[in-house]
Amino acid sequence: MKTDKLSILLLVAVALAALAGCALPTAPAASSGAEAGAGSAPVEVKIWHMEQPPHRVERIQQLIDEFNAANPGIVVSQEPQNWGEIYTKAPAAVAAGNAPELLFAIPDFTPILNRLGKVQPMEEFVAEMDALYSFYPSAVEPYTYDDHTWAVPLYNMAHSMWYRKSVFAEAGITPPTTWDELLVAVEALTQEGQYGIGLPANKQLYTDQVVYDFMVNAGADEIYNEDGTLRFNNPQTVEAYDFYRQLYQFSPPDSPNWTWGEAEACFANRTCAIIPQFTVITTYDTQAEGDPEDLGVMAIPHSSNVDASGTIAYSNAVMLLTEDPAKQAAAQEFLRFLLTPGNYGRFLNMEPGLFLPVTEAGSQDESFWNDPLAVKYQSQLETMVENAKNGRLFGFTNGNTFPSIAAISAQNLVAQTAQLVVIDGLSAADAVAEGQRLMEEALAE
Amino acid sequence: MALKPYQKLLVYASWAAVLLFFLTPIVWFWALALRPQATAFAMPPVFWFRPQLDAFYYTFVDPGINAPQLRNSILVSTGATLLNLPFALAAAYALARFPLRGKRFFLLWYLSLLMAPPVVYLIPYFILMSRLHLTGSYLSMVLILQTLTIPMSIWLLKSFIDEVPVELEEAAAVDGAGWFVRLTQITLPLTLPGIVVTSMFAFVFSWNNVVFPLVLSNQATMTLPVGTMNYFATAGITWNYIAATSVMAMLPPMAIFLLLGRYIVRGLTFGAVKG
Numbered sequence: 001m002k003t004d005k006l007s008i009l010l011l012v013a014v015a016l017a018a019l020a021g022c023a024l025p026t027a028p029a030a031s032s033g034a035e036a037g038a039g040s041a042p043v044e045v046k047i048w049h050m051e052q053p054p055h056r057v058e059r060i061q062q063l064i065d066e067f068n069a070a071n072p073g074i075v076v077s078q079e080p081q082n083w084g085e086i087y088t089k090a091p092a093a094v095a096a097g098n099a100p101e102l103l104f105a106i107p108d109f110t111p112i113l114n115r116l117g118k119v120q121p122m123e124e125f126v127a128e129m130d131a132l133y134s135f136y137p138s139a140v141e142p143y144t145y146d147d148h149t150w151a152v153p154l155y156n157m158a159h160s161m162w163y164r165k166s167v168f169a170e171a172g173i174t175p176p177t178t179w180d181e182l183l184v185a186v187e188a189l190t191q192e193g194q195y196g197i198g199l200p201a202n203k204q205l206y207t208d209q210v211v212y213d214f215m216v217n218a219g220a221d222e223i224y225n226e227d228g229t230l231r232f233n234n235p236q237t238v239e240a241y242d243f244y245r246q247l248y249q250f251s252p253p254d255s256p257n258w259t260w261g262e263a264e265a266c267f268a269n270r271t272c273a274i275i276p277q278f279t280v281i282t283t284y285d286t287q288a289e290g291d292p293e294d295l296g297v298m299a300i301p302h303s304s305n306v307d308a309s310g311t312i313a314y315s316n317a318v319m320l321l322t323e324d325p326a327k328q329a330a331a332q333e334f335l336r337f338l339l340t341p342g343n344y345g346r347f348l349n350m351e352p353g354l355f356l357p358v359t360e361a362g363s364q365d366e367s368f369w370n371d372p373l374a375v376k377y378q379s380q381l382e383t384m385v386e387n388a389k390n391g392r393l394f395g396f397t398n399g400n401t402f403p404s405i406a407a408i409s410a411q412n413l414v415a416q417t418a419q420l421v422v423i424d425g426l427s428a429a430d431a432v433a434e435g436q437r438l439m440e441e442a443l444a445e
Numbered sequence: 446m447a448l449k450p451y452q453k454l455l456v457y458a459s460w461a462a463v464l465l466f467f468l469t470p471i472v473w474f475w476a477l478a479l480r481p482q483a484t485a486f487a488m489p490p491v492f493w494f495r496p497q498l499d500a501f502y503y504t505f506v507d508p509g510i511n512a513p514q515l516r517n518s519i520l521v522s523t524g525a526t527l528l529n530l531p532f533a534l535a536a537a538y539a540l541a542r543f544p545l546r547g548k549r550f551f552l553l554w555y556l557s558l559l560m561a562p563p564v565v566y567l568i569p570y571f572i573l574m575s576r577l578h579l580t581g582s583y584l585s586m587v588l589i590l591q592t593l594t595i596p597m598s599i600w601l602l603k604s605f606i607d608e609v610p611v612e613l614e615e616a617a618a619v620d621g622a623g624w625f626v627r628l629t630q631i632t633l634p635l636t637l638p639g640i641v642v643t644s645m646f647a648f649v650f651s652w653n654n655v656v657f658p659l660v661l662s663n664q665a666t667m668t669l670p671v672g673t674m675n676y677f678a679t680a681g682i683t684w685n686y687i688a689a690t691s692v693m694a695m696l697p698p699m700a701i702f703l704l705l706g707r708y709i710v711r712g713l714t715f716g717a718v719k720g
Contacts, residue, residue: 052675053676053678053681054510057675082659085660089660092571093575096571096575260678260680261684265485266486268485268486269488282681283680287482287483287684351680353681354680
């Protein structure tokens, strides 16, 4: 009997030891300085962002460290999150009362949080920053609806078409500006071991983005009518999807499943002559020739029914989720620091050649242009900045901003429509009609 | 029955095909981790290259961003395995030896926990851990991983305990041994290979789980599979770092299975031949 009791005690001890061993101190590194002098605890500001690659996290941490050192009363910390989970995790965090003070966002993420009543209006702060640094209107527009501006734009991402000048020269073509020219070009560029263009066609975000590039350039950038009803099923959208189908013939057979990385790889290994992408600069520089004289970037060609090229552009922003005035003030102080020229360029260069400025002052910020990669690929970056000025985002155009777009984009219905055309072989007209039906269904849910 | 030469050839060819099918992705990843970055996507593919450890050095030594994540994975998986064992063992023993009411129901319930995709439980667990102020702690991951490891371990351990002749315990009971003595002195030593196998599976289940650490960890407690995912982005994807961290993530489970392989064979064939 004695042995029994001893053994039970032993088992309990093992279980407790396991638990204790696991409950090691786990405070985030960045908040280690949270304790201040007695009686005056600093204001803590937690940031959730989705820029997880380690070098981006490191750059943000550098800026946070500088800010914390210069502002002893505030402790900012970061927690990188994953885009895949944030759509469910952030609302859950709000429900659990554990939301961060600052949360990065893209336009169609903001309405989801907004519905929970936690997102703070930021129009006054945006106006203050606008007076100092001049926001590009297209960066602020997607966050302005219901009489408020719900987030502070921080950086922009816009698609361009990437190519090699030498490959074009060899095929005897010049950079196309219209769809007719693009079709001729990709046909000419499709040769032994090379595809004219790389296009995705699966139900995921990259396909959404690339398809929308063509919708914008067919004049189908609006998904909503002014009264909030859907206008996806229209001749311009059908034209865009039909052109996508035609182009797709010159894309690699495995391209439907691609996301951004595979497209970059296809370009880097010269299998794709052209790809639509936010940037290829880092990959081209490290995994391909790295010759800035040969890397070409152009605006996405447009239909003959449209006057000028446009593109998809994501104005990335940050939402304020706290109602505590002290935390609000501290968070805004950090955002002021981030948008200040000198800091802002370094912030954008957490991923050189990808993130573009959302302010006039940012476009001239030396710290943005001084990065070695920006120096090397300056002309490409200038073209990207120029292309981004004609950026659009489905559901957030021309003031026709309707938060219900979140339901459509969350289900990648623009991409699903492309899949119906390219993979399932439906005509563009039938696929777009089905796409509108799916969208109406999503909105009804 | 000796095989004819052409039959042998066929058998070896089949083995080679199966091996090729399973090993190619692993070998390809090893090569991606070891090859110079500039040759990662060269077309035609570069098969011969001078292997280099740059990607491993960057990810695990200097700056070594993923080294703490490797440690975190070991801590979380070991913790989950250790915590799982006493509970699973006790439950399995009870289900195997005692005439409990609703035994079948309990077993099916445990099985159903394994059938549902873990992502279903993600948000409730996140809210629960948030309310307990445990998000970002190792403990939160270790606790939540029990929802996977305990049901699996109970099923495995119960089948191992079932194979130990109950007569041995009955004989001990006649000599005055209580259930705990019978468990620890008779059943446990006889099911040791099964316990080792179960622990290995619990460790590997925990090691490979991404979903729970993805939402429950923070920067300081992030596990290696989550750290690997962080290299995926919309641009500038560093495939060689992804490959290096993936290769490192493969190593501990591989090492465990290689080192303790004999237990697997013994464990999995335990009771296969009944007297």
